[in-house]
Amino acid sequence: MSRSRQQVVRMLALVPYLQGNDGIPVNEVAAEFGVSPRVIRDDLRLLMYTGTGEYAGELIDFDLTALEEDGVVHIRDAEFMTRPLRISAREGVALIVALRTLRASASGSELTVIDSALAKLESAVGDSAAAPVDVVVDQVDPAIHSSIVHALANGKRLQLTYATVARDEQSVRAVDPRRLFTEQGKLYLEAWCLRAEDLRFFRLDRVIDAQVTEVDAEDHDVQERDLSDGIFTVGEATPYALVDLHPRAHWLTEYYQVDLLEQSDDNVWRAKLYGADWAWLRRLVLRNAGSVTVIEPQELANEVSSHALRALRAYDDE
Numbered sequence: 001m002s003r004s005r006q007q008v009v010r011m012l013a014l015v016p017y018l019q020g021n022d023g024i025p026v027n028e029v030a031a032e033f034g035v036s037p038r039v040i041r042d043d044l045r046l047l048m049y050t051g052t053g054e055y056a057g058e059l060i061d062f063d064l065t066a067l068e069e070d071g072v073v074h075i076r077d078a079e080f081m082t083r084p085l086r087i088s089a090r091e092g093v094a095l096i097v098a099l100r101t102l103r104a105s106a107s108g109s110e111l112t113v114i115d116s117a118l119a120k121l122e123s124a125v126g127d128s129a130a131a132p133v134d135v136v137v138d139q140v141d142p143a144i145h146s147s148i149v150h151a152l153a154n155g156k157r158l159q160l161t162y163a164t165v166a167r168d169e170q171s172v173r174a175v176d177p178r179r180l181f182t183e184q185g186k187l188y189l190e191a192w193c194l195r196a197e198d199l200r201f202f203r204l205d206r207v208i209d210a211q212v213t214e215v216d217a218e219d220h221d222v223q224e225r226d227l228s229d230g231i232f233t234v235g236e237a238t239p240y241a242l243v244d245l246h247p248r249a250h251w252l253t254e255y256y257q258v259d260l261l262e263q264s265d266d267n268v269w270r271a272k273l274y275g276a277d278w279a280w281l282r283r284l285v286l287r288n289a290g291s292v293t294v295i296e297p298q299e300l301a302n303e304v305s306s307h308a309l310r311a312l313r314a315y316d317d318e
Helices: 003-019 026-033 037-047 064-070 089-104 109-130 142-154 278-287 298-317
Strands: 156-164 169-183 186-193 198-203 207-216 240-245 258-263 269-274 292-296
Touching: 003 026, 003 037, 026 037, 089 109, 142 156, 142 169, 142 207, 169 198, 240 278, 278 292, 278 298, 292 298
Parallel strands: none
Antiparallel strands: 156 169, 156 207, 169 186, 186 198, 240 269, 240 292, 258 269
């Protein structure tokens, strides 16, 4: 069972357990559920966003002072757990959209479960769910996706061949997978990378190959991290080139870190194109020769011209 599923199952059991054991030390709760006290504390903080509404009295609450200072758990405002679940049309539609998004990144037996839940929700909500909602997630290799899902379900280590765009290279990584999720239409794998000895995010459309190994994945004690902590980000010192992107190069804006500045009448886009270093930027421009024109800096434009001339002379020599 994946970690996210384990957490959901644990949290569903936590509420009735705490209702019957009010004032119990958090260490005893952790021992009962077979996890660390830190995990229980994280579960409780997440449960505080759960309830029948969004205001005080409608959300599960805990005595944080008692939890932090005395290490004991007092649960409040959780009586709704004993009542039959009723959701509004707005909540139902939100769940339907979430399930449609989840379905776009699911595979195998997961699809059967999701489709069953969707059918029940759509039937209960009625016409409110008929409004067109397009969930667009980039397609990935089905074999790669299936291997990663299998590794997550069975707790196995993966060997990935991964294309790192910012450095224009491929690398082979042994990783312990933690979860799959979508962000801005992209499907990501969160995993512990043994080479980096740290948590990393891998975009599935950049995974060249994924092999499930016989080695059991280890449960690394790491703090949850936001996606922005693990991907290429732009800073004040990040190299960039001012370029003109002709129509055949417009696809670069969807795949690389680009700031669009203006669009001309002849469909040429002026943009800032960011990269990990100047050598990578030079190679990217050369690979798109004729479609990308370097405006600034002049040194990069000169390097591109020089390398292009050397390549052409090599053909002439032959």
